[in-house]
Structures are given as structure tokens and as C-alpha cells.
């Protein structure tokens with residue numbers, strides 16, 4: 286072949302590759318929005334909670350993934366301004382709160398872990414902070430977050446002082462495997478929630494529990510205040526002396542975001558030091574030259590064996606990092622560069638199946654053959670946060686009740702028991718979520734009541 290022919294063929298190959306990749310440029314907000322919109326659309330194809338007979342916000346195979354989806358939808362809307370999915374989001378987020386407003390709806394309360402429950406609370410808190418309007422009736426976003434906080438701090442199925450001097454258990458039910466474990470995401474999740482409630486409400490009593498749970502995590506081998514390593518869990522069955530020291534992105538991210546809120550609320554240097562220590566360690570562990578500085582949960586990505594959960598962690602990590610950059614301006618430029626390298630890396634790998642399918646890995650410049658909702662959720666998160674330089678830093682920052690947040694407070698939320706009745710706001714014309722579902726629930730409730738009357742008599 287003549288040299289010009291070879292060049293032409295090579296060019297053609299390059300072009301072909303280019304055409305099937307997501308067009309992306311960190312300096313071009315239209316391309317970023319398009320990329321995020323592509324993956325958000327793809328991710329929502331797996332969601333059927335708004336169809337007649339569906340359960341808003343629930344995936345029966347994994348209840349917490351509904352929270353991951355809601356978090357991604359909030360993040361997507363906040364950074365791109367596209368509210369296409371907000372009706373479904375709003376209904377799902379309230380529905381899973383259950384009748385007691387503590388995210389232990391009867392259908393899932395038998396196997397909900399504290400980490401699952403707190404992910405829902407985190408989404409509700411984000412809804413309040415990003416000013417998603419409360420629904421016309423039923424629980425407010427803030428009350429739902431307060432409900433989980435109260436539930437976890439007041440019950441030994443959450444904070445359990447009977448062993449290890451406290452700490453939040455991983456699972457709530459003794460028959461669940463993992464019941465004896467105290468893991469980083471549950472304890473970090475509770476810490477973060479308490480810190481966010483303090484900032485949003487201005488009520489410093491929430492920081493008592495934030496400090497208590499942070500200190501506990503530090504003194505029981507979950508967070509090291511010298512090396513800034515975060516272990517995955519410790520075991521109450523042997524007095525919290527053994528540890529699983531696996532490094533996962535979101536275990537770091539959950540503490541990082543909590544520290545940012547504590548710093549914003551208290552302006553105490555100690556929280557900034559903790560924040561910077563954990564950030565530095567995260568750059569060292571998860572945003573390395575090996576992946577061209579794209580976020581990576583190496584522990585499963587290298588072996589190509591990430592499970593559904595593992596695929597979601599770095600999406601939560603980048604979402605929290607963007608939030609931290611807005612809350613604590615001194616972290617902005619370092620965080621932005623990691624978010625941009627992650628988003629560019631992801632875009633270069635979303636080349637699957639001729640329709641921009643994204644995989645798990647965000648490095649290597651090619652699709653890794655994986656397809657699924659979890660991949661799309663994480664990709665949506667990373668593309669959305671790449672909008673960081675194009676949003677107004679002052680108005681995009683999470684609000685509190687003293688800076689324009691108006692989600693209704695209920696400090697005593699979540700103290701009762703779920704009755705299985707779903708309390709929902711009236712359906713408006715904007716709510717596509719299906720009159721069908723309401724009818725089913727209503728008829729079900731009536732039948733339930735009749736059955737109860739007969740069997741109870």
C-alpha cells in the first residue's frame with residue numbers, strides 16, 4: 286500500500302473511533318451537558334417505578350440502588366439544569382420514606398442496612414440543599430433526613446453502645462450477615478448526615494453526634510488521623526479489634542463530605558485538616574497516573590470483578606467531591622482537576638455497542654465490555670460534575686435554612702414505626718407517576734383493613 290493510502294486508512298480508523306465515542310471537551314459546556322444527558326437517558330431506561338404497578342424508587346434486586354439513582358438525578362439536575370426527570374425523582378424520594386418518614390418502608394425494612402437507609406437520607410438532604418421543592422403534602426426532604434438521623438441514633442439497630450462503646454452497625458437485623466460489623470460507610474454516612482443537619486438547621490446539637498461518630502470511627506480503626514487511611518469495617522464480634530482494610534472510594538468520600546460540612550458550620554481548623562488529609566490520601570489511592578488520574582476503585586477494576594455496588598462507589602465519590610469544592614473554596618482547583626480527568630477518561634471509554642455505551646472503567650481509552658444501570662449512574666455523576674466551572678459558585682453551593690433553604694423541619698421525625706401505608710402528596714398533572722399505583726395501594730389498604738377487621742374480630 287502506498288503511504289498516502291495507509292495514512293488515509295489510519296485516519297478513517299481514527300474517525301470511526303471518534304464517531305462512536307462521546308464527544309467531550311472539559312471546556313465546552315454543551316458537550317458536557319449532552320454527554321450527561323445521554324447517560325441519564327440510558328440510566329433511566331432501567332427505571333420502571335413510575336409505571337403502573339411499579340414501586341416508585343425501588344429496585345427489588347437492590348433497594349439502595351434507588352437511592353443511588355435519586356442521588357444521580359439530583360446531581361444531574363443541579364449541575365446541568367435539566368429537570369426532565371424531576372417528577373419521577375421527587376415521587377420516588379418521598380415514597381421510599383415510608384409511612385414513618387425514616388426510609389424503612391415495610392417492603393424493604395427486613396433487609397435494609399444502616400448504610401442503605403443513610404444513602405436515602407443523603408439524597409433527601411441533597412434535595413433540601415439543592416432546593417428541590419418539598420412535595421405539597423407528606424414528608425418534607427428535611428424531615429426525611431431527620432427521621433433517619435433519629436432512627437439511627439436512638440435504636441441499637443443503629444448506634445449500638447453494647448459493644449465497642451458504640452458505632453453504627455452495618456445491618457439492622459440479627460439474622461443478616463454483617464450484623465456484627467461496624468463499617469465505614471454506615472458510620473461515615475451517619476457522621477455526614479449529622480453534619481449536614483447541623484449546617485442546614487443551624488442547630489448545633491447535631492454536631493454532638495457528628496463529633497461522637499467521627500471520634501468513634503477514629504478510635505476504632507476506621508479512620509487514621511496520621512496516615513488518613515480509611516478501613517472498610519471492624520467487627521463488633523471481637524470487640525472491634527479486627528479490620529477489613531480494603532480501600533473503597535466512597536468510604537473516603539463520605540468522610541470528606543462530612544468534614545466539609547463540619548468546617549463550614551464550625552470554621553474549626555481541625556475539620557479543614559481532616560478534610561485535606563483525606564483528600565490527599567484519596568488522590569494517592571484513587572486518582573493515579575495508572576488511570577490517567579481518572580477515579581478508579583482499583584481493588585475490583587483491575588481484576589475486572591466489580592459487583593453492582595462496586596460500580597457505584599466512584600460515582601458517589603465524584604458527586605461528593607464536587608459538593609466539597611463548592612463548600613470549601615480552598616479545595617476547588619485541586620478537586621476540579623480530578624473531576625475533569627475523570628470525566629474525560631470516562632468519555633473516552635463510552636464507546637460501546639455503536640451507541641456510546643459506558644462501561645465500568647474510566648481509563649484505557651476503550652470500552653471494557655460492561656453495560657448496565659450502575660455504569661450509567663456513575664457516568665451520569667461524573668459528566669454532571671464536569672459542569673462545575675460553568676455554574677455560579679455562590680448559588681450552586683448547598684443552601685441552609687438561613688441561606689434560602691425552606692424544606693420544613695421536624696426535629697422529632699421518624700420516632701414511630703412504619704405501618705405499610707404510603708403517605709403521598711396528591712398527584713398533580715405534572716406527576717406521571719401513575720394514578721394506577723395509587724389506586725392499587727388504596728384498594729390494597731382497604732382490603733387489608735377488611736381482612737384485619739375479620740381476622741382481628
Ligand SMILES: *[C@@H]1O[C@H](CO)[C@@H](O)[C@H](O)[C@H]1NC(C)=O
Nearest residue numbers: 326327330638639640641642
Ligand atoms: C445500545 O445498544 C445495545 C445493543 O444493541 C442495546 O442493548 C442498548 O439498549 C442500547 N442503548 C441505548 C441507550 O439505546
Ligand SMILES: *[C@@H]1O[C@H](CO)[C@@H](O)[C@H](O)[C@H]1NC(C)=O
Nearest residue numbers: 340341380390392707726729
Ligand atoms: C409494597 O409491596 C406491595 C406489593 O406487595 C406494593 O403494592 C406496595 O406499593 C409496596 N409499597 C411500597 C412503599 O413500595
Ligand SMILES: *[C@@H]1O[C@H](CO)[C@@H](O)[C@H](O)[C@H]1NC(C)=O
Nearest residue numbers: 493496497499500501503510
Ligand atoms: C473527640 O476527639 C477529640 C480529639 O480527637 C477530643 O478533643 C474531643 O473531646 C472528643 N469529643 C468527643 C465528644 O468525644
Ligand SMILES: *[C@@H]1O[C@H](CO)[C@@H](O)[C@H](O)[C@H]1NC(C)=O
Nearest residue numbers: 500502503504505509510511
Ligand atoms: C488521633 O486519633 C487518636 C485515636 O483516636 C487520638 O488519641 C488522638 O487524639 C488523635 N489526634 C488528633 C490530632 O486528633
Ligand SMILES: *[C@@H]1O[C@H](CO)[C@@H](O)[C@H](O)[C@H]1NC(C)=O
Nearest residue numbers: 506507508509514516528530
Ligand atoms: C486498618 O486496619 C489495619 C489492619 O487491621 C490496621 O493495621 C490499621 O491500623 C487500620 N487503620 C486505621 C485507620 O486505624
Ligand SMILES: *[C@@H]1O[C@H](CO)[C@@H](O)[C@H](O)[C@H]1NC(C)=O
Nearest residue numbers: 557558559560561562563565
Ligand atoms: C495535602 O497535600 C498538599 C499538596 O501536596 C500539601 O501542601 C498539604 O500539606 C497536604 N495536607 C495534608 C493535611 O496532608
Ligand SMILES: *[C@@H]1O[C@H](CO)[C@@H](O)[C@H](O)[C@H]1NC(C)=O
Nearest residue numbers: 329335336337370373717718
Ligand atoms: C417513566 O419515566 C421514563 C423516564 O423518564 C419516561 O420515559 C416514561 O414515559 C415514564 N412513564 C410513565 C408511565 O410516566
